[in-house]
Amino acid sequence: MSEVKNANISERKAITLNKLKGLGQTIIDDVHKQEVPSIKVPSRGTSNIVYDEDKRHFILGDRYGKRSIGNVKQIRKIGQMMFVSNFCKNLVNIEKTATLREMYYVSEGWGMPFANQQESNILSEDLEVTIGSSREDLGLMPEEDGASVYGDIIFKEGDIEINGLKSGKSGYTISPTINEVDFVEHNVKRVIAVETMGMFHRMVQEHAYKKFDTLIVGLKGQAARATRRFLKRVSQELNLPVYICNDGDPWGFHIAMVIISGSAKLAHVNHDLATPDAKFLGVTASDIVNYELPTDNLKEIDVLRLKELARDPRYKSEHWQNEIKKMLKIGKKAEQQAFSKYGLEYVVDTYFPEKLDAMND
């Protein structure tokens, strides 16, 4: 299995280098044909972001903009894209990575440096959509690490094997270079991702990884790109069911939904990040009622957000529509740690088993 994945990495690398080379070649070709060099950049405007019912996530439509050296306003952007492409080509070749922040500073030496971080961020996204590679494939890493993972699995990073039961109580940290990690072997039947590290540590202490033969993933709030990529990979490559347990409020719902169906903003990379088969386990509005959880009243901003979600195509299933309606009706929200009302062990001893059973009926 390990070898297969390594082949996959070098293949991804070759594809990325080819795409970067191809981009430069279109400019050279235009010059040779004595035409004004131009580049087609797919549009990331909201009108070009479409929810794909089959893929079950947002994708980009076919609209694009043309950037031409014949347009004085666009010369700088094309020039910067060439510099960034060249920078990324070098990164991929020497197998290093850089943060967007580092690239921003590196650009000081380019003759046409970025005016600010925003400009360099947008340019990087332009490059992603233009050649159809993710920033991680281009060697441009997010600053933030991914989630923590605990459970009976062995990872391989280069020559190093890492045991998910022997990485310490806080588990193995998913790094931004998760694509280069192999899954060597595992002995689990599912993955349970939880919003807070408080719940992660509770599950480790109560031996949830044994009780449910599960990997425990501590999301630390909104899931980082690396976490989403990891969950997609365990779902696809290891064929494991993924369950997500967050706070019972619109924000917890949406942390789950972005894992499941991707975000609109990242429509161009959702195919790498979304896990449409992942399931939201809770905390649902029904859980709040059924388990008589300690609650807080919904604030105005919660209500507005719930109404927004109700109109979002990702929430169109009957189940989600009912849960959103129910939460609006009871006017309450609850945190995932609220189960402690019944004792620290309750969430692992009672809530998870009951919910997992119900979801697999």
Next chain:
Amino acid sequence: MSEVKNANISERKAITLNKLKGLGQTIIDDVHKQEVPSIKVPSRGTSNIVYDEDKRHFILGDRYGKRSIGNVKQIRKIGQMMFVSNFCKNLVNIEKTATLREMYYVSEGWGMPFANQQESNILSEDLEVTIGSSREDLGLMPEEDGASVYGDIIFKEGDIEINGLKSGKSGYTISPTINEVDFVEHNVKRVIAVETMGMFHRMVQEHAYKKFDTLIVGLKGQAARATRRFLKRVSQELNLPVYICNDGDPWGFHIAMVIISGSAKLAHVNHDLATPDAKFLGVTASDIVNYELPTDNLKEIDVLRLKELARDPRYKSEHWQNEIKKMLKIGKKAEQQAFSKYGLEYVVDTYFPEKLDAMND
């Protein structure tokens, strides 16, 4: 070495249990003496927070308040303290931990539940100062994990050995239970802690751990309690010099200073958390000038903060006073990743060696 540390853990546990028992005993003794039960709670008010020149961190003074069951307003607080003490006694006995959030929900079953999270947080701090144990010793863990560590060191958590070179590219995560971790062996000469994970990954990629025989610690901004405890332990127990490299602005300065001299708010636990021998390596105002770094202008809030720091006893050394003055004079700040102006490798190949040399002259 390992055995010594384990003895240390069970000793800490015994001490904590004794203190908790002692607290209950004072109430029982008062009852037996037919006196109105009361508890002395050291004051955490600003007037009782004193900078200790010898210890080089803030400590609490000798002022305290008395809470008496004879005072109707204080009955509830004393009752809650008894419940929390009992809750912690159980945690320590069964060797589990809970978050403050969990305890807040557990309190629903106590007959005198906390009105809100703030009330339970304050009560926990009251208990910390009253018996002189840290919340970690009481089993009350912060939600947040500590820093990432990469380098040639072996940790032991229970029966599990963890190699700091073999925990993945994002390193070993310091867990809130860092006090229970043993340092088995190591082959390093120093520790370099950096503010961002971007810089952490840069140092790993450029093999800074080999070049400088160093542990690399990724602080992720303001250092968590677990990180500060870890740095104190490597400084004290392993006798390693600790260097801190943050952004060159008042916020970066202060992230370093809280590691070095502790915070005023946590005066009652600074003896466990502060590392007075740790050194701020940079980015200094002098670095900004000497290395001609890309900068941003100081904002008004930066200027105000710098002037605040200049009056803070922790910054009274000539070195700090000069650096603060210089930054105010040039009116500029710089991020630690700004060295990328000279290429990604520059910070490891040039900046760190020059600074480490200069500091050891």
